[in-house]
Amino acid sequence: MDTRWLEGFVVVAEELHFSNAANRLGIAQSPLSQLIRKLEKELGQNLFDRSTRSVELTAAGKALLPEARRILATMSEARELVSAAEGDIVGTVRLGYSGVLNYSTLPLLTKEVQNRLPLVDLELVGQKLTQEALNMLRQGRLDIAMLGLPINDPDVETYMIHREPLCVVLPADHRLAGEEIIDLAELSGEGFVTTPQFAGSLFRDSTFQLCAEAGFVPRISQQVPDPFLALLLVSGGVGVAVTTRSLGELSPPNTVAIPMKQNSVKLRHGIGWMRGFDRVARDSVLEVMRDIFPPDSR
Known part of the structure:
Protein backbone atom coordinates (compact mmCIF):
# COMPACT_ATOMS: atom_id res chain seq x y z
CA MET A 1 0.00 0.00 0.00
CA GLY A 87 22.53 15.08 13.51
CA ASP A 88 19.73 16.79 11.57
CA ILE A 89 16.32 17.73 12.96
CA VAL A 90 13.88 17.43 10.06
CA GLY A 91 10.11 17.40 9.89
CA THR A 92 6.87 19.32 9.75
CA VAL A 93 5.30 20.72 12.92
CA ARG A 94 1.69 21.89 12.65
CA LEU A 95 0.93 24.71 15.07
CA GLY A 96 -2.68 25.78 15.58
CA TYR A 97 -3.46 29.30 16.79
CA SER A 98 -6.50 31.48 17.30
CA GLY A 99 -5.34 34.49 15.33
CA VAL A 100 -5.71 36.81 18.32
CA LEU A 101 -3.82 35.48 21.33
CA ASN A 102 -0.62 35.26 19.35
CA TYR A 103 0.02 38.51 17.52
CA SER A 104 3.13 39.13 19.63
CA THR A 105 4.29 35.53 20.09
CA LEU A 106 4.05 34.01 16.60
CA PRO A 107 6.45 36.37 14.76
CA LEU A 108 9.17 35.77 17.38
CA LEU A 109 8.57 32.02 17.43
CA THR A 110 8.59 31.69 13.64
CA LYS A 111 11.85 33.62 13.37
CA GLU A 112 13.55 31.57 16.09
CA VAL A 113 12.45 28.24 14.58
CA GLN A 114 13.78 29.32 11.19
CA ASN A 115 17.10 30.32 12.75
CA ARG A 116 17.57 27.35 15.07
CA LEU A 117 15.78 24.58 13.16
CA PRO A 118 16.25 25.41 9.47
CA LEU A 119 15.13 21.95 8.30
CA VAL A 120 11.87 22.05 10.29
CA ASP A 121 8.78 23.30 8.46
CA LEU A 122 6.59 25.16 10.98
CA GLU A 123 3.10 24.99 9.46
CA LEU A 124 0.81 27.65 10.97
CA VAL A 125 -2.87 26.63 11.06
CA GLY A 126 -5.04 29.66 11.85
CA GLN A 127 -8.44 30.36 13.37
CA LYS A 128 -8.43 27.39 15.75
CA LEU A 129 -10.13 28.26 19.01
CA THR A 130 -9.55 26.12 22.06
CA GLN A 131 -12.10 23.33 21.61
CA GLU A 132 -11.39 22.78 17.92
CA ALA A 133 -7.65 22.90 18.58
CA LEU A 134 -7.97 20.22 21.27
CA ASN A 135 -9.96 18.02 18.90
CA MET A 136 -7.30 18.43 16.22
CA LEU A 137 -4.54 17.55 18.68
CA ARG A 138 -6.36 14.33 19.55
CA GLN A 139 -6.87 13.51 15.86
CA GLY A 140 -3.21 14.09 15.08
CA ARG A 141 -4.03 17.03 12.81
CA LEU A 142 -2.04 19.43 15.01
CA ASP A 143 1.22 18.87 16.86
CA ILE A 144 1.06 21.96 19.09
CA ALA A 145 -1.82 24.36 19.76
CA MET A 146 -1.90 27.87 21.15
CA LEU A 147 -4.63 27.76 23.80
CA GLY A 148 -6.31 29.73 26.52
CA LEU A 149 -5.50 28.16 29.89
CA PRO A 150 -6.31 26.27 32.04
CA ILE A 151 -7.13 23.08 30.11
CA ASN A 152 -8.77 20.26 32.04
CA ASP A 153 -7.61 17.32 29.94
CA PRO A 154 -5.29 14.64 31.36
CA ASP A 155 -4.06 13.72 27.87
CA VAL A 156 -2.87 17.24 27.03
CA GLU A 157 0.27 18.75 28.52
CA THR A 158 0.36 22.56 28.72
CA TYR A 159 2.82 25.36 29.29
CA MET A 160 1.90 28.98 30.00
CA ILE A 161 3.72 31.54 27.88
CA HIS A 162 1.96 34.79 28.80
CA ARG A 163 -0.66 36.30 31.08
CA GLU A 164 -2.36 39.64 30.56
CA PRO A 165 -5.25 41.73 31.86
CA LEU A 166 -8.46 42.42 30.01
CA CYS A 167 -10.11 45.65 28.90
CA VAL A 168 -13.40 46.71 27.37
CA VAL A 169 -13.65 48.05 23.81
CA LEU A 170 -16.36 50.61 23.01
CA PRO A 171 -17.40 52.50 19.88
CA ALA A 172 -15.58 55.85 19.76
CA ASP A 173 -18.87 57.74 20.04
CA HIS A 174 -20.04 55.78 23.11
CA ARG A 175 -21.15 57.86 26.11
CA LEU A 176 -18.31 56.37 28.21
CA ALA A 177 -15.59 56.54 25.54
CA GLY A 178 -13.76 59.36 27.34
CA GLU A 179 -13.45 57.57 30.70
CA GLU A 180 -10.06 56.48 32.08
CA ILE A 181 -11.52 53.39 33.74
CA ILE A 182 -14.96 51.78 33.47
CA ASP A 183 -17.13 49.91 35.94
CA LEU A 184 -18.76 47.16 33.88
CA ALA A 185 -21.97 47.74 35.83
CA GLU A 186 -22.38 50.89 33.72
CA LEU A 187 -22.64 48.63 30.64
CA SER A 188 -25.32 46.31 32.02
CA GLY A 189 -27.83 47.52 29.44
CA GLU A 190 -25.46 47.10 26.49
CA GLY A 191 -25.18 44.26 24.01
CA PHE A 192 -21.87 42.36 24.11
CA VAL A 193 -20.06 40.91 21.09
CA THR A 194 -18.25 37.70 21.99
CA THR A 195 -17.17 34.28 20.75
CA PRO A 196 -19.66 31.37 20.59
CA GLN A 197 -20.11 29.10 23.59
CA PHE A 198 -19.28 25.95 21.62
CA ALA A 199 -15.90 27.31 20.54
CA GLY A 200 -14.41 26.90 24.01
CA SER A 201 -12.87 30.36 23.88
CA LEU A 202 -11.92 31.94 27.20
CA PHE A 203 -13.04 35.33 25.86
CA ARG A 204 -16.70 34.40 26.36
CA ASP A 205 -16.07 32.82 29.77
CA SER A 206 -14.10 35.87 30.89
CA THR A 207 -16.86 38.21 29.70
CA PHE A 208 -19.49 36.37 31.75
CA GLN A 209 -17.23 36.12 34.81
CA LEU A 210 -16.40 39.82 34.84
CA CYS A 211 -20.01 40.83 34.26
CA ALA A 212 -21.06 38.55 37.14
CA GLU A 213 -18.59 40.43 39.36
CA ALA A 214 -20.32 43.63 38.25
CA GLY A 215 -23.73 42.19 39.20
CA PHE A 216 -25.36 41.36 35.88
CA VAL A 217 -25.60 38.77 33.11
CA PRO A 218 -24.47 40.20 29.76
CA ARG A 219 -26.87 40.35 26.85
CA ILE A 220 -25.12 38.91 23.79
CA SER A 221 -25.78 41.01 20.69
CA GLN A 222 -23.58 38.98 18.33
CA GLN A 223 -21.36 35.90 18.40
CA VAL A 224 -18.37 35.52 16.07
CA PRO A 225 -15.51 32.97 16.14
CA ASP A 226 -12.74 35.55 15.58
CA PRO A 227 -12.17 37.98 18.51
CA PHE A 228 -10.68 40.60 16.17
CA LEU A 229 -13.83 40.45 14.03
CA ALA A 230 -15.73 41.13 17.26
CA LEU A 231 -13.84 44.42 17.55
CA LEU A 232 -14.71 45.30 13.97
CA LEU A 233 -18.37 44.80 14.88
CA VAL A 234 -17.87 47.09 17.88
CA SER A 235 -16.54 49.75 15.52
CA GLY A 236 -19.75 49.35 13.53
CA GLY A 237 -21.89 49.95 16.61
CA VAL A 238 -23.09 46.35 17.08
CA GLY A 239 -22.16 46.31 20.78
CA VAL A 240 -19.22 46.38 23.19
CA ALA A 241 -16.60 43.68 23.78
CA VAL A 242 -14.22 42.42 26.44
CA THR A 243 -10.76 41.59 25.10
CA THR A 244 -7.10 41.42 26.08
CA ARG A 245 -5.07 44.57 26.62
CA SER A 246 -2.73 43.71 23.74
CA LEU A 247 -5.59 43.20 21.31
CA GLY A 248 -7.26 46.34 22.62
CA GLU A 249 -4.14 48.25 21.58
CA LEU A 250 -4.75 46.97 18.04
CA SER A 251 -8.43 47.95 18.04
CA PRO A 252 -9.77 49.15 14.67
CA PRO A 253 -10.63 52.79 13.97
CA ASN A 254 -13.73 54.24 15.63
CA THR A 255 -13.16 52.23 18.82
CA VAL A 256 -11.51 52.89 22.18
CA ALA A 257 -10.05 50.37 24.62
CA ILE A 258 -10.45 51.23 28.30
CA PRO A 259 -9.33 49.40 31.49
CA MET A 260 -12.05 47.99 33.74
CA LYS A 261 -12.65 48.32 37.45
CA GLN A 262 -13.26 44.57 37.46
CA ASN A 263 -9.70 43.29 37.01
CA SER A 264 -9.60 39.94 38.83
CA VAL A 265 -9.54 37.96 35.58
CA LYS A 266 -6.38 37.72 33.50
CA LEU A 267 -6.26 35.74 30.29
CA ARG A 268 -3.56 33.07 30.34
CA HIS A 269 -2.03 32.24 26.96
CA GLY A 270 -0.32 28.90 26.60
CA ILE A 271 0.52 25.96 24.40
CA GLY A 272 -0.72 22.38 24.50
CA TRP A 273 0.41 19.06 23.05
CA MET A 274 -0.49 15.40 23.48
CA ARG A 275 1.19 13.46 26.29
CA GLY A 276 2.56 9.98 25.96
CA PHE A 277 4.76 10.04 22.87
CA ASP A 278 7.88 11.80 21.66
CA ARG A 279 8.45 13.50 18.34
CA VAL A 280 11.84 14.90 17.50
CA ALA A 281 10.74 17.91 15.45
CA ARG A 282 7.78 18.80 17.68
CA ASP A 283 9.81 18.47 20.86
CA SER A 284 12.56 20.63 19.37
CA VAL A 285 10.03 23.38 18.64
CA LEU A 286 8.71 23.04 22.22
CA GLU A 287 12.27 23.50 23.47
CA VAL A 288 12.57 26.71 21.44
CA MET A 289 9.27 27.95 22.87
CA ARG A 290 10.34 27.28 26.46
CA ASP A 291 13.59 29.11 25.75
CA ILE A 292 12.06 32.27 24.30
CA PHE A 293 9.12 32.30 26.75
CA PRO A 294 10.77 31.26 30.05
CA PRO A 295 8.68 30.96 33.25
CA ASP A 296 10.23 34.03 34.86
CA SER A 297 9.09 36.27 31.97
CA ARG A 298 5.36 35.67 32.51
Missing part, protein backbone atom coordinates in the same frame (compact mmCIF):
# COMPACT_ATOMS: atom_id res chain seq x y z
CA ASP A 2 1.43 3.36 -1.05
CA THR A 3 1.53 5.95 1.75
CA ARG A 4 0.44 8.55 -0.83
CA TRP A 5 -2.91 6.75 -0.96
CA LEU A 6 -3.30 7.18 2.80
CA GLU A 7 -2.23 10.83 2.65
CA GLY A 8 -4.82 11.51 -0.05
CA PHE A 9 -7.48 9.61 1.88
CA VAL A 10 -6.86 11.54 5.11
CA VAL A 11 -7.03 14.94 3.40
CA VAL A 12 -10.24 14.06 1.54
CA ALA A 13 -11.70 12.73 4.81
CA GLU A 14 -10.87 16.02 6.54
CA GLU A 15 -12.14 18.25 3.73
CA LEU A 16 -15.04 16.05 2.50
CA HIS A 17 -14.55 17.84 -0.79
CA PHE A 18 -12.30 16.49 -3.57
CA SER A 19 -11.49 19.85 -5.12
CA ASN A 20 -10.53 21.42 -1.78
CA ALA A 21 -8.47 18.36 -0.89
CA ALA A 22 -6.66 18.48 -4.22
CA ASN A 23 -5.83 22.17 -3.71
CA ARG A 24 -4.53 21.41 -0.24
CA LEU A 25 -2.30 18.63 -1.59
CA GLY A 26 -1.13 20.71 -4.53
CA ILE A 27 -2.31 18.23 -7.15
CA ALA A 28 -5.12 18.06 -9.70
CA GLN A 29 -8.44 16.54 -8.71
CA SER A 30 -8.25 13.67 -11.22
CA PRO A 31 -5.01 12.14 -9.83
CA LEU A 32 -6.42 12.45 -6.32
CA SER A 33 -9.56 10.56 -7.33
CA GLN A 34 -7.36 7.86 -8.85
CA LEU A 35 -5.40 7.53 -5.58
CA ILE A 36 -8.62 7.03 -3.65
CA ARG A 37 -9.89 4.45 -6.14
CA LYS A 38 -6.60 2.51 -5.87
CA LEU A 39 -6.86 2.50 -2.09
CA GLU A 40 -10.50 1.36 -2.22
CA LYS A 41 -9.57 -1.43 -4.64
CA GLU A 42 -6.70 -2.50 -2.38
CA LEU A 43 -9.01 -2.67 0.64
CA GLY A 44 -12.03 -4.01 -1.21
CA GLN A 45 -14.26 -1.36 0.39
CA ASN A 46 -15.76 1.96 -0.61
CA LEU A 47 -14.38 4.63 1.69
CA PHE A 48 -16.59 7.50 0.57
CA ASP A 49 -20.21 7.95 -0.43
CA ARG A 50 -20.03 10.37 -3.35
CA SER A 51 -22.80 12.38 -4.93
CA THR A 52 -22.92 15.52 -7.05
CA ARG A 53 -23.59 17.52 -3.90
CA SER A 54 -21.59 15.91 -1.10
CA VAL A 55 -18.85 13.54 -0.05
CA GLU A 56 -19.30 11.48 3.12
CA LEU A 57 -17.22 8.82 4.82
CA THR A 58 -18.63 5.31 4.76
CA ALA A 59 -18.45 3.11 7.85
CA ALA A 60 -15.27 1.58 6.41
CA GLY A 61 -13.82 5.06 5.84
CA LYS A 62 -14.60 6.12 9.41
CA ALA A 63 -12.89 2.98 10.71
CA LEU A 64 -9.81 3.57 8.56
CA LEU A 65 -9.29 7.27 9.33
CA PRO A 66 -7.70 7.03 12.81
CA GLU A 67 -5.52 4.11 11.69
CA ALA A 68 -4.40 5.99 8.57
CA ARG A 69 -3.44 8.97 10.71
CA ARG A 70 -1.51 6.69 13.06
CA ILE A 71 0.39 5.07 10.19
CA LEU A 72 1.31 8.43 8.66
CA ALA A 73 2.39 9.76 12.05
CA THR A 74 4.56 6.69 12.60
CA MET A 75 6.19 7.13 9.20
CA SER A 76 6.85 10.80 9.95
CA GLU A 77 8.34 9.93 13.34
CA ALA A 78 10.58 7.31 11.72
CA ARG A 79 11.91 9.85 9.21
CA GLU A 80 12.57 12.32 12.03
CA LEU A 81 14.44 9.73 14.11
CA VAL A 82 16.63 8.69 11.19
CA SER A 83 17.48 12.32 10.46
CA ALA A 84 18.17 13.02 14.14
CA ALA A 85 20.58 10.06 14.22
CA GLU A 86 22.58 11.84 11.51
Whole structure:
Protein backbone atom coordinates (compact mmCIF):
# COMPACT_ATOMS: atom_id res chain seq x y z
CA MET A 1 0.00 0.00 0.00
CA ASP A 2 1.43 3.36 -1.05
CA THR A 3 1.53 5.95 1.75
CA ARG A 4 0.44 8.55 -0.83
CA TRP A 5 -2.91 6.75 -0.96
CA LEU A 6 -3.30 7.18 2.80
CA GLU A 7 -2.23 10.83 2.65
CA GLY A 8 -4.82 11.51 -0.05
CA PHE A 9 -7.48 9.61 1.88
CA VAL A 10 -6.86 11.54 5.11
CA VAL A 11 -7.03 14.94 3.40
CA VAL A 12 -10.24 14.06 1.54
CA ALA A 13 -11.70 12.73 4.81
CA GLU A 14 -10.87 16.02 6.54
CA GLU A 15 -12.14 18.25 3.73
CA LEU A 16 -15.04 16.05 2.50
CA HIS A 17 -14.55 17.84 -0.79
CA PHE A 18 -12.30 16.49 -3.57
CA SER A 19 -11.49 19.85 -5.12
CA ASN A 20 -10.53 21.42 -1.78
CA ALA A 21 -8.47 18.36 -0.89
CA ALA A 22 -6.66 18.48 -4.22
CA ASN A 23 -5.83 22.17 -3.71
CA ARG A 24 -4.53 21.41 -0.24
CA LEU A 25 -2.30 18.63 -1.59
CA GLY A 26 -1.13 20.71 -4.53
CA ILE A 27 -2.31 18.23 -7.15
CA ALA A 28 -5.12 18.06 -9.70
CA GLN A 29 -8.44 16.54 -8.71
CA SER A 30 -8.25 13.67 -11.22
CA PRO A 31 -5.01 12.14 -9.83
CA LEU A 32 -6.42 12.45 -6.32
CA SER A 33 -9.56 10.56 -7.33
CA GLN A 34 -7.36 7.86 -8.85
CA LEU A 35 -5.40 7.53 -5.58
CA ILE A 36 -8.62 7.03 -3.65
CA ARG A 37 -9.89 4.45 -6.14
CA LYS A 38 -6.60 2.51 -5.87
CA LEU A 39 -6.86 2.50 -2.09
CA GLU A 40 -10.50 1.36 -2.22
CA LYS A 41 -9.57 -1.43 -4.64
CA GLU A 42 -6.70 -2.50 -2.38
CA LEU A 43 -9.01 -2.67 0.64
CA GLY A 44 -12.03 -4.01 -1.21
CA GLN A 45 -14.26 -1.36 0.39
CA ASN A 46 -15.76 1.96 -0.61
CA LEU A 47 -14.38 4.63 1.69
CA PHE A 48 -16.59 7.50 0.57
CA ASP A 49 -20.21 7.95 -0.43
CA ARG A 50 -20.03 10.37 -3.35
CA SER A 51 -22.80 12.38 -4.93
CA THR A 52 -22.92 15.52 -7.05
CA ARG A 53 -23.59 17.52 -3.90
CA SER A 54 -21.59 15.91 -1.10
CA VAL A 55 -18.85 13.54 -0.05
CA GLU A 56 -19.30 11.48 3.12
CA LEU A 57 -17.22 8.82 4.82
CA THR A 58 -18.63 5.31 4.76
CA ALA A 59 -18.45 3.11 7.85
CA ALA A 60 -15.27 1.58 6.41
CA GLY A 61 -13.82 5.06 5.84
CA LYS A 62 -14.60 6.12 9.41
CA ALA A 63 -12.89 2.98 10.71
CA LEU A 64 -9.81 3.57 8.56
CA LEU A 65 -9.29 7.27 9.33
CA PRO A 66 -7.70 7.03 12.81
CA GLU A 67 -5.52 4.11 11.69
CA ALA A 68 -4.40 5.99 8.57
CA ARG A 69 -3.44 8.97 10.71
CA ARG A 70 -1.51 6.69 13.06
CA ILE A 71 0.39 5.07 10.19
CA LEU A 72 1.31 8.43 8.66
CA ALA A 73 2.39 9.76 12.05
CA THR A 74 4.56 6.69 12.60
CA MET A 75 6.19 7.13 9.20
CA SER A 76 6.85 10.80 9.95
CA GLU A 77 8.34 9.93 13.34
CA ALA A 78 10.58 7.31 11.72
CA ARG A 79 11.91 9.85 9.21
CA GLU A 80 12.57 12.32 12.03
CA LEU A 81 14.44 9.73 14.11
CA VAL A 82 16.63 8.69 11.19
CA SER A 83 17.48 12.32 10.46
CA ALA A 84 18.17 13.02 14.14
CA ALA A 85 20.58 10.06 14.22
CA GLU A 86 22.58 11.84 11.51
CA GLY A 87 22.53 15.08 13.51
CA ASP A 88 19.73 16.79 11.57
CA ILE A 89 16.32 17.73 12.96
CA VAL A 90 13.88 17.43 10.06
CA GLY A 91 10.11 17.40 9.89
CA THR A 92 6.87 19.32 9.75
CA VAL A 93 5.30 20.72 12.92
CA ARG A 94 1.69 21.89 12.65
CA LEU A 95 0.93 24.71 15.07
CA GLY A 96 -2.68 25.78 15.58
CA TYR A 97 -3.46 29.30 16.79
CA SER A 98 -6.50 31.48 17.30
CA GLY A 99 -5.34 34.49 15.33
CA VAL A 100 -5.71 36.81 18.32
CA LEU A 101 -3.82 35.48 21.33
CA ASN A 102 -0.62 35.26 19.35
CA TYR A 103 0.02 38.51 17.52
CA SER A 104 3.13 39.13 19.63
CA THR A 105 4.29 35.53 20.09
CA LEU A 106 4.05 34.01 16.60
CA PRO A 107 6.45 36.37 14.76
CA LEU A 108 9.17 35.77 17.38
CA LEU A 109 8.57 32.02 17.43
CA THR A 110 8.59 31.69 13.64
CA LYS A 111 11.85 33.62 13.37
CA GLU A 112 13.55 31.57 16.09
CA VAL A 113 12.45 28.24 14.58
CA GLN A 114 13.78 29.32 11.19
CA ASN A 115 17.10 30.32 12.75
CA ARG A 116 17.57 27.35 15.07
CA LEU A 117 15.78 24.58 13.16
CA PRO A 118 16.25 25.41 9.47
CA LEU A 119 15.13 21.95 8.30
CA VAL A 120 11.87 22.05 10.29
CA ASP A 121 8.78 23.30 8.46
CA LEU A 122 6.59 25.16 10.98
CA GLU A 123 3.10 24.99 9.46
CA LEU A 124 0.81 27.65 10.97
CA VAL A 125 -2.87 26.63 11.06
CA GLY A 126 -5.04 29.66 11.85
CA GLN A 127 -8.44 30.36 13.37
CA LYS A 128 -8.43 27.39 15.75
CA LEU A 129 -10.13 28.26 19.01
CA THR A 130 -9.55 26.12 22.06
CA GLN A 131 -12.10 23.33 21.61
CA GLU A 132 -11.39 22.78 17.92
CA ALA A 133 -7.65 22.90 18.58
CA LEU A 134 -7.97 20.22 21.27
CA ASN A 135 -9.96 18.02 18.90
CA MET A 136 -7.30 18.43 16.22
CA LEU A 137 -4.54 17.55 18.68
CA ARG A 138 -6.36 14.33 19.55
CA GLN A 139 -6.87 13.51 15.86
CA GLY A 140 -3.21 14.09 15.08
CA ARG A 141 -4.03 17.03 12.81
CA LEU A 142 -2.04 19.43 15.01
CA ASP A 143 1.22 18.87 16.86
CA ILE A 144 1.06 21.96 19.09
CA ALA A 145 -1.82 24.36 19.76
CA MET A 146 -1.90 27.87 21.15
CA LEU A 147 -4.63 27.76 23.80
CA GLY A 148 -6.31 29.73 26.52
CA LEU A 149 -5.50 28.16 29.89
CA PRO A 150 -6.31 26.27 32.04
CA ILE A 151 -7.13 23.08 30.11
CA ASN A 152 -8.77 20.26 32.04
CA ASP A 153 -7.61 17.32 29.94
CA PRO A 154 -5.29 14.64 31.36
CA ASP A 155 -4.06 13.72 27.87
CA VAL A 156 -2.87 17.24 27.03
CA GLU A 157 0.27 18.75 28.52
CA THR A 158 0.36 22.56 28.72
CA TYR A 159 2.82 25.36 29.29
CA MET A 160 1.90 28.98 30.00
CA ILE A 161 3.72 31.54 27.88
CA HIS A 162 1.96 34.79 28.80
CA ARG A 163 -0.66 36.30 31.08
CA GLU A 164 -2.36 39.64 30.56
CA PRO A 165 -5.25 41.73 31.86
CA LEU A 166 -8.46 42.42 30.01
CA CYS A 167 -10.11 45.65 28.90
CA VAL A 168 -13.40 46.71 27.37
CA VAL A 169 -13.65 48.05 23.81
CA LEU A 170 -16.36 50.61 23.01
CA PRO A 171 -17.40 52.50 19.88
CA ALA A 172 -15.58 55.85 19.76
CA ASP A 173 -18.87 57.74 20.04
CA HIS A 174 -20.04 55.78 23.11
CA ARG A 175 -21.15 57.86 26.11
CA LEU A 176 -18.31 56.37 28.21
CA ALA A 177 -15.59 56.54 25.54
CA GLY A 178 -13.76 59.36 27.34
CA GLU A 179 -13.45 57.57 30.70
CA GLU A 180 -10.06 56.48 32.08
CA ILE A 181 -11.52 53.39 33.74
CA ILE A 182 -14.96 51.78 33.47
CA ASP A 183 -17.13 49.91 35.94
CA LEU A 184 -18.76 47.16 33.88
CA ALA A 185 -21.97 47.74 35.83
CA GLU A 186 -22.38 50.89 33.72
CA LEU A 187 -22.64 48.63 30.64
CA SER A 188 -25.32 46.31 32.02
CA GLY A 189 -27.83 47.52 29.44
CA GLU A 190 -25.46 47.10 26.49
CA GLY A 191 -25.18 44.26 24.01
CA PHE A 192 -21.87 42.36 24.11
CA VAL A 193 -20.06 40.91 21.09
CA THR A 194 -18.25 37.70 21.99
CA THR A 195 -17.17 34.28 20.75
CA PRO A 196 -19.66 31.37 20.59
CA GLN A 197 -20.11 29.10 23.59
CA PHE A 198 -19.28 25.95 21.62
CA ALA A 199 -15.90 27.31 20.54
CA GLY A 200 -14.41 26.90 24.01
CA SER A 201 -12.87 30.36 23.88
CA LEU A 202 -11.92 31.94 27.20
CA PHE A 203 -13.04 35.33 25.86
CA ARG A 204 -16.70 34.40 26.36
CA ASP A 205 -16.07 32.82 29.77
CA SER A 206 -14.10 35.87 30.89
CA THR A 207 -16.86 38.21 29.70
CA PHE A 208 -19.49 36.37 31.75
CA GLN A 209 -17.23 36.12 34.81
CA LEU A 210 -16.40 39.82 34.84
CA CYS A 211 -20.01 40.83 34.26
CA ALA A 212 -21.06 38.55 37.14
CA GLU A 213 -18.59 40.43 39.36
CA ALA A 214 -20.32 43.63 38.25
CA GLY A 215 -23.73 42.19 39.20
CA PHE A 216 -25.36 41.36 35.88
CA VAL A 217 -25.60 38.77 33.11
CA PRO A 218 -24.47 40.20 29.76
CA ARG A 219 -26.87 40.35 26.85
CA ILE A 220 -25.12 38.91 23.79
CA SER A 221 -25.78 41.01 20.69
CA GLN A 222 -23.58 38.98 18.33
CA GLN A 223 -21.36 35.90 18.40
CA VAL A 224 -18.37 35.52 16.07
CA PRO A 225 -15.51 32.97 16.14
CA ASP A 226 -12.74 35.55 15.58
CA PRO A 227 -12.17 37.98 18.51
CA PHE A 228 -10.68 40.60 16.17
CA LEU A 229 -13.83 40.45 14.03
CA ALA A 230 -15.73 41.13 17.26
CA LEU A 231 -13.84 44.42 17.55
CA LEU A 232 -14.71 45.30 13.97
CA LEU A 233 -18.37 44.80 14.88
CA VAL A 234 -17.87 47.09 17.88
CA SER A 235 -16.54 49.75 15.52
CA GLY A 236 -19.75 49.35 13.53
CA GLY A 237 -21.89 49.95 16.61
CA VAL A 238 -23.09 46.35 17.08
CA GLY A 239 -22.16 46.31 20.78
CA VAL A 240 -19.22 46.38 23.19
CA ALA A 241 -16.60 43.68 23.78
CA VAL A 242 -14.22 42.42 26.44
CA THR A 243 -10.76 41.59 25.10
CA THR A 244 -7.10 41.42 26.08
CA ARG A 245 -5.07 44.57 26.62
CA SER A 246 -2.73 43.71 23.74
CA LEU A 247 -5.59 43.20 21.31
CA GLY A 248 -7.26 46.34 22.62
CA GLU A 249 -4.14 48.25 21.58
CA LEU A 250 -4.75 46.97 18.04
CA SER A 251 -8.43 47.95 18.04
CA PRO A 252 -9.77 49.15 14.67
CA PRO A 253 -10.63 52.79 13.97
CA ASN A 254 -13.73 54.24 15.63
CA THR A 255 -13.16 52.23 18.82
CA VAL A 256 -11.51 52.89 22.18
CA ALA A 257 -10.05 50.37 24.62
CA ILE A 258 -10.45 51.23 28.30
CA PRO A 259 -9.33 49.40 31.49
CA MET A 260 -12.05 47.99 33.74
CA LYS A 261 -12.65 48.32 37.45
CA GLN A 262 -13.26 44.57 37.46
CA ASN A 263 -9.70 43.29 37.01
CA SER A 264 -9.60 39.94 38.83
CA VAL A 265 -9.54 37.96 35.58
CA LYS A 266 -6.38 37.72 33.50
CA LEU A 267 -6.26 35.74 30.29
CA ARG A 268 -3.56 33.07 30.34
CA HIS A 269 -2.03 32.24 26.96
CA GLY A 270 -0.32 28.90 26.60
CA ILE A 271 0.52 25.96 24.40
CA GLY A 272 -0.72 22.38 24.50
CA TRP A 273 0.41 19.06 23.05
CA MET A 274 -0.49 15.40 23.48
CA ARG A 275 1.19 13.46 26.29
CA GLY A 276 2.56 9.98 25.96
CA PHE A 277 4.76 10.04 22.87
CA ASP A 278 7.88 11.80 21.66
CA ARG A 279 8.45 13.50 18.34
CA VAL A 280 11.84 14.90 17.50
CA ALA A 281 10.74 17.91 15.45
CA ARG A 282 7.78 18.80 17.68
CA ASP A 283 9.81 18.47 20.86
CA SER A 284 12.56 20.63 19.37
CA VAL A 285 10.03 23.38 18.64
CA LEU A 286 8.71 23.04 22.22
CA GLU A 287 12.27 23.50 23.47
CA VAL A 288 12.57 26.71 21.44
CA MET A 289 9.27 27.95 22.87
CA ARG A 290 10.34 27.28 26.46
CA ASP A 291 13.59 29.11 25.75
CA ILE A 292 12.06 32.27 24.30
CA PHE A 293 9.12 32.30 26.75
CA PRO A 294 10.77 31.26 30.05
CA PRO A 295 8.68 30.96 33.25
CA ASP A 296 10.23 34.03 34.86
CA SER A 297 9.09 36.27 31.97
CA ARG A 298 5.36 35.67 32.51
